[in-house]
Amino acid sequence: MSLAVAPKPAIDKQTTYFRCIAGCPGEHSIYDVIYTCPICGSLLEVHHDRQPLQQRSADQWKQLFESRASTSQWPYGSGVWGLREWVVPSLADENVVSMFEGNTNLFWADRLGKQLGVPDLWIKLCGNSHTGSFKDLGMTVLVSVVKQMMAQGSPVKAVACASTGDTSAALAAYAAYAGIPAVIFLPAGKVSTAQLIQPVANGAHVLALDTDFDGCMKIVQEVTKDNSIYLANSMNSLRIEGQKTVGIEIIRQFNWDVPDWIIIPVGNLGNISALHKGFQLMVDLGLITRMPRLVAAQAARANPFYESFKNGFKEKSASPPSKPWPMPFASAIR
Ligand SMILES: *Cc1c(COP(=O)(O)O)cnc(C)c1O
Numbered sequence: 001m002s003l004a005v006a007p008k009p010a011i012d013k014q015t016t017y018f019r020c021i022a023g024c025p026g027e028h029s030i031y032d033v034i035y036t037c038p039i040c041g042s043l044l045e046v047h048h049d050r051q052p053l054q055q056r057s058a059d060q061w062k063q064l065f066e067s068r069a070s071t072s073q074w075p076y077g078s079g080v081w082g083l084r085e086w087v088v089p090s091l092a093d094e095n096v097v098s099m100f101e102g103n104t105n106l107f108w109a110d111r112l113g114k115q116l117g118v119p120d121l122w123i124k125l126c127g128n129s130h131t132g133s134f135k136d137l138g139m140t141v142l143v144s145v146v147k148q149m150m151a152q153g154s155p156v157k158a159v160a161c162a163s164t165g166d167t168s169a170a171l172a173a174y175a176a177y178a179g180i181p182a183v184i185f186l187p188a189g190k191v192s193t194a195q196l197i198q199p200v201a202n203g204a205h206v207l208a209l210d211t212d213f214d215g216c217m218k219i220v221q222e223v224t225k226d227n228s229i230y231l232a233n234s235m236n237s238l239r240i241e242g243q244k245t246v247g248i249e250i251i252r253q254f255n256w257d258v259p260d261w262i263i264i265p266v267g268n269l270g271n272i273s274a275l276h277k278g279f280q281l282m283v284d285l286g287l288i289t290r291m292p293r294l295v296a297a298q299a300a301r302a303n304p305f306y307e308s309f310k311n312g313f314k315e316k317s318a319s320p321p322s323k324p325w326p327m328p329f330a331s332a333i334r
Pocket residue numbers: 133134135166167234265266267268269270271272332
């Protein structure tokens with residue numbers, strides 16, 4: 001008797017795939033509708049095998065990325081897709097959904113630096129973007145992968161998220177650009193006009209619910225269970241692949257010099273994880289030899305991560321926080 005072995009599904013040329021962040025065995029196609037590890041329920045991450053990327057030297061990568069940085073050639077005019085081999089190598093040109101995001105300004109904040117006693121202070125203005133936040137960098141990747149999934153006959157028909165603002169603005173804009181319906185769940189009366197107007201103007205289905213963000217999150221997870229609506233909240237790790245380009249871009253803008261410290265405002269720490277992931281790839285491929293030190297900054301009135309850090313991370317998850325937080329001073333960090 002012989003055992004039948006199921007054929008392995010075609011995985012993104014076998015070099016880029018989802019895997020469990022807790023280390024469970026198994027590779028999943030990034031074109032499958034899957035958000036968490038089927039074995040332990042942890043988040044997934046997009047893993048890039050290093051070997052195919054090591055076929056170019058560090059200098060060749062630097063030259064390639066520099067040559068694309070100011071081009072209008074599709075899709076390299078985007079700060080994300082200029083790094084496409086490191087983001088989603090198997091994405092077809094015609095499925096890239098991009099408004100040439102990224103390549104944001106990094107400038108010397110001389111006077112502020114002097115006030116703070118930091119002589120060489122620089123600011124990376126990621127919010128100079130289509131919808132006003134770095135969320136655009138992640139959404140170009142997520143919506144592009146969805147477009148390719150749909151082109152390949154996936155059951156996905158729409159994208160959805162729960163949001164207090166920036167995520168929904170970015171998702172709605174990229175979905176509109178791609179012609180994919182978007183459904184936005186937000187807590188009624190708790191979203192600023194500037195952020196609310198964007199999904200409405202971009203033709204998304206906007207549902208204001210009498211609950212908080214966590215209540216919206218529960219509902220969007222229910223609604224996306226049958227796989228016809230794709231979940232775009234930050235548990236979807238495709239967004240990390242776009243956001244990690246911010247760190248790589250900072251280092252390119254410093255002529256491949258590594259800054260000592262990078263301070264990042266954090267909510268659920270997706271963005272700071274993304275930057276770390278990008279730097280790790282740069283170290284592995286020899287573009288840099290040391291990591292910058294990353295500092296997670298939270299507002300004192302909305303600081304579950306800081307509280308968790310003080311408790312020695314006894315609670316496994318900082319997101320969603322175990323207790324509701326009072327109104328912070330800026331609505332986006334609610
Ligand atoms: C989403 C967002 C954050 C928080 O990012 P995380 O990935 O949740 O840590 C911070 N600032 C702005 C402007 C944002 O849009």
